[in-house]
Amino acid sequence: MSRARILILNAALGPLDYRVPAGMTVEPGSIVVAPLGPRQLLGVAWEAERMPSDAEVGDNRLRNLLAVADAPPIRAPLRRLVEWTADYYLAAPASVLRMTLASTSALEGARTAIEYRATGVVPPRLTPQREQALERIADRQGLIRELATIADVSDAVIRGLVKSGAIEAVEVDIDSAYPVPDPDHHQPILSDDQRAAADVLVAGVRDHAFKPTLLDGVTGSGKTEVYFEAVAQAIRDGRQTIVLLPEIALTEPFLKRFHDRFGVEPVAWHSGLRSTQRRRAWRAIASGEALVTVGARSALFLPYANLGLIVVDEAHETSFKQEDGVHYHARDVAVMRGLFEECPVILASATPAIETRQQVATGRYAELKLPGRFGVAEMPTIEPIDLIQEPPERGRWLAPRLVKALEANLEKREQSLLFLNRRGYAPLTLCRTCGHRFQCPNCTAWMVEHRLTRRLACHHCGHIEPTPRVCPECQGEDTLVACGPGVERIADEVTALFPTAKTAVVTSDTIWSPAKAAEFVGRMEAGDIDIVVGTQLVTKGYHFPNLTLVGVVDADLGLDGGDLRAAERTFQQIRQVSGRAGRGAKPGHVFIQTHSPKAQVMQALITGDADAFYEAETEARRDAGAPPFGRYAAIIVSSEDQGCANDVARLVGRSAPEVDGMHVYGPAPAPLAMLRGRHRYRLLVHAKRALDVQDVIRDWLGKLDWPSKARVTVDVDPYSFL
Structure with missing residues (x-):
C-alpha cells in the first residue's frame, strides 16, 4: 500500500488518508502513529470502502505515516464490531475505537520496570515502622508506593529500608507471561x-x-x-x-x-x-x-x-x-x-x-x-410485611416482625442482610425552622447526608461539602433534620437495637475496589459480621452459606419515577437479594416491607410465580409498543447556558421529520434538569420495531446547525429516563 485510510482517535474528525513511506508495511487493522497538524495521534488502518472519507485528497498532498505500533493488527471481526457499534448507537467510530486501544503504553513494545523486594537482611536501626513494614511485605514485590500501602507506612520508610539493604531493587519484565489455566485442575460434582x-x-x-x-x-x-x-x-x-x-x-x-x-x-x-x-x-x-x-x-x-x-x-x-x-x-x-x-x-x-x-x-x-438450587439448599420462604398494618415504631424503619426475626437469627449465630438501595444516611436534609433544603449547586438533585464521612454529597456529579452546623439560610442552630433513611441510618438503628451485633455497611462508598470486596468476603466467611446493611451491591454474586435471613427495608423504592422498567427492575433486584438467603444447608427466610403487598410485582415475589409476572409485563409492553416490541431513542440537549439549551431543543423538536410509525415527544426539561452544571432538555423518539430509527435520526440531526456551546447526545435503547 502506498496510501492508507486511517481512523484516528479524534471523534471530531472522520477517517483521513496518509502516505505509507517506503519500507513500512501497513495493512487493514495496523495500529499506526499519524501526524495531525503539530500533533502525533494513534490510529488504525481501515478498508477505504468500509470507511468513506468526507474529502478525497490527491497523492501529492498526503502526509507520511510516522510509525507502525509494535502490536498485532486489529482483526477484521473487531473492526466490524466497531463499525456496528458506531452505527447502531449513533456514535463516532473513533470513540468506539478508543475503547479498543485502551492502553497506549501497550503499543510501545517490550519494557521493563524497577520493583522492590525484601532481601532478608535486618537493618541495624530497626524502628517499629520498619519492623512493621518488613513483617507485612514478607515475600511480596512491587513499586515503592505499593509496598508502602501494603505495609501501611510512608514511602520514606520503604526508601530507608532500601538504603539499609533490607529491600533491594530488581528489574522485571512488566509483560511477563500469565500462568495458563488448567481445565482439569478441579473437576466439580455437578447435578x-x-x-x-x-x-x-x-x-x-x-x-x-x-x-x-x-x-x-x-x-x-x-x-x-x-x-x-x-x-x-x-x-x-x-x-x-x-x-x-x-x-x-x-x-x-x-x-x-x-x-x-x-x-x-x-x-x-x-x-x-x-x-x-x-x-x-x-x-x-x-x-x-x-x-x-x-x-x-x-x-x-x-x-x-x-x-x-x-x-x-x-x-x-x-x-x-x-x-x-x-x-x-x-x-x-x-x-x-x-x-x-x-x-x-x-x-x-x-x-x-x-x-x-x-x-x-x-x-x-x-x-x-x-430450576432448582444445587445440593441440599432450598429456595427461601418469603413473607410480606404490610407497613400500613405493621408500621415500625416511631422514628424507626424496621417493622417489629423483622426486628424479632433479626433477634432470633442472632441467637442462632446465623447472619442477616438488610437491603435498602439508597446510599448514605438520609436522602434529604432540611431546616425545620425555615424549610431550607440542601441542593447540589451543579444538579437539580438533593444533597445526600453521609454521616460516616460527615459530608453532604451529590450522587450524580460527585460534589461534596462538609455537613454544616447551622442553617445557611436562617443561621439557626440545631435546626437541621435528616429526612428518610439510607443504609447508614438503618445501620444506626440496628446498632441501637442490637448493640453487641457486628454490623457492616456495604455500598459503593465502602466497597470501592476488588481488594475491599475480598476483605468483606473474608469477614463474612470468618463469621466476623452478624448483620450486613447494603445496597444493590450485595444483591448478586455472593455466596454465604450462613446467611439465612434477608430483610428488604423498602420494597416500593424502585417503583417510583414512572420508569418503563420500574416493575421489572424491582422484581429482579428483590428476587436477587432474596437469593442470598439459605444458600447452604440452613433454610432461608425473606421479609419484604411494603406499603403495597397486593401489587402485582409484590405478589409475584411472594408467591414465586415469576412466569405470571413476566407474562403480564410482556403483554403490557406489547400493548404499548415499548421495547422489545418497539424502539425508543432519547435525544438530550445540554448547555451551561439555559437559553441556548432551550433554543437548540426547540430547534430539534421543530425539525422532527414526519415518518410513518414514529412519534417524537418533547422537548421538555429533563427530570434532572441540571446535571454537572449543564441545563438539560430531552426528546423521546418512539418508533415501530421495523423502522430503522438510527437512519432517520442521523438524517434529521445531520441537517441542523447549533452553537458549539450546546451538546446534542443520542441514547439508543435508553435505560435511564432522567
Whole structure:
C-alpha cells in the first residue's frame, strides 16, 4: 500500500488518508502513529470502502505515516464490531475505537520496570515502622508506593529500608507471561440438571459457531459452575474467553472461584488496574496468551486474538448499559461480537430481562434452565410485611416482625442482610425552622447526608461539602433534620437495637475496589459480621452459606419515577437479594416491607410465580409498543447556558421529520434538569420495531446547525429516563 485510510482517535474528525513511506508495511487493522497538524495521534488502518472519507485528497498532498505500533493488527471481526457499534448507537467510530486501544503504553513494545523486594537482611536501626513494614511485605514485590500501602507506612520508610539493604531493587519484565489455566485442575460434582446444561454449552464451544444461549437458573443453582465447563473446553481448544461482570466489586470473589476451579486466576480488566497492569493484560490479550479475561463491560472491546467464548454473567443487570460517552449496552454488543467472531455467547441470569426472554420466544436464542438450587439448599420462604398494618415504631424503619426475626437469627449465630438501595444516611436534609433544603449547586438533585464521612454529597456529579452546623439560610442552630433513611441510618438503628451485633455497611462508598470486596468476603466467611446493611451491591454474586435471613427495608423504592422498567427492575433486584438467603444447608427466610403487598410485582415475589409476572409485563409492553416490541431513542440537549439549551431543543423538536410509525415527544426539561452544571432538555423518539430509527435520526440531526456551546447526545435503547 502506498496510501492508507486511517481512523484516528479524534471523534471530531472522520477517517483521513496518509502516505505509507517506503519500507513500512501497513495493512487493514495496523495500529499506526499519524501526524495531525503539530500533533502525533494513534490510529488504525481501515478498508477505504468500509470507511468513506468526507474529502478525497490527491497523492501529492498526503502526509507520511510516522510509525507502525509494535502490536498485532486489529482483526477484521473487531473492526466490524466497531463499525456496528458506531452505527447502531449513533456514535463516532473513533470513540468506539478508543475503547479498543485502551492502553497506549501497550503499543510501545517490550519494557521493563524497577520493583522492590525484601532481601532478608535486618537493618541495624530497626524502628517499629520498619519492623512493621518488613513483617507485612514478607515475600511480596512491587513499586515503592505499593509496598508502602501494603505495609501501611510512608514511602520514606520503604526508601530507608532500601538504603539499609533490607529491600533491594530488581528489574522485571512488566509483560511477563500469565500462568495458563488448567481445565482439569478441579473437576466439580455437578447435578443431573447442571451436567445436561454443561454438555450443551461444551458442545457449542466445540462447534466454533455463533450460538447465543440464555442460561436461566434460580439463585444458588450453580450457573457459574455450569458455564465454567464451557470455559474449560475453550481452554482445551486453545481459544480465548471473555467473562463480563456487572460490578467491579464482584471481580474478587469471582477470581477466587475461578482459582479454585482452574488453579490460577484469570486476567482481570477493570478501572481499578494500574497502568502497568492494563498494559500487560492488553498485550497478553492481543497476542492470544491470555486465555480467560474477566472484567467490566469495556473488556468486550479488547483485541482478542482467538476468541472462542463470551459469557455475560448477571446479564439482566442495568449497569451493563453505558450512560456516558458511547451509550452501548454490553449484553447486546456481546451478542454482536459473538456473531462477528463466530463463537457462542452465554447470557447467565436468575432473572432474565424481558428483551432476552423475547429473543428466546422468537427462537433467536437457545435456553437452558436450572430450576432448582444445587445440593441440599432450598429456595427461601418469603413473607410480606404490610407497613400500613405493621408500621415500625416511631422514628424507626424496621417493622417489629423483622426486628424479632433479626433477634432470633442472632441467637442462632446465623447472619442477616438488610437491603435498602439508597446510599448514605438520609436522602434529604432540611431546616425545620425555615424549610431550607440542601441542593447540589451543579444538579437539580438533593444533597445526600453521609454521616460516616460527615459530608453532604451529590450522587450524580460527585460534589461534596462538609455537613454544616447551622442553617445557611436562617443561621439557626440545631435546626437541621435528616429526612428518610439510607443504609447508614438503618445501620444506626440496628446498632441501637442490637448493640453487641457486628454490623457492616456495604455500598459503593465502602466497597470501592476488588481488594475491599475480598476483605468483606473474608469477614463474612470468618463469621466476623452478624448483620450486613447494603445496597444493590450485595444483591448478586455472593455466596454465604450462613446467611439465612434477608430483610428488604423498602420494597416500593424502585417503583417510583414512572420508569418503563420500574416493575421489572424491582422484581429482579428483590428476587436477587432474596437469593442470598439459605444458600447452604440452613433454610432461608425473606421479609419484604411494603406499603403495597397486593401489587402485582409484590405478589409475584411472594408467591414465586415469576412466569405470571413476566407474562403480564410482556403483554403490557406489547400493548404499548415499548421495547422489545418497539424502539425508543432519547435525544438530550445540554448547555451551561439555559437559553441556548432551550433554543437548540426547540430547534430539534421543530425539525422532527414526519415518518410513518414514529412519534417524537418533547422537548421538555429533563427530570434532572441540571446535571454537572449543564441545563438539560430531552426528546423521546418512539418508533415501530421495523423502522430503522438510527437512519432517520442521523438524517434529521445531520441537517441542523447549533452553537458549539450546546451538546446534542443520542441514547439508543435508553435505560435511564432522567
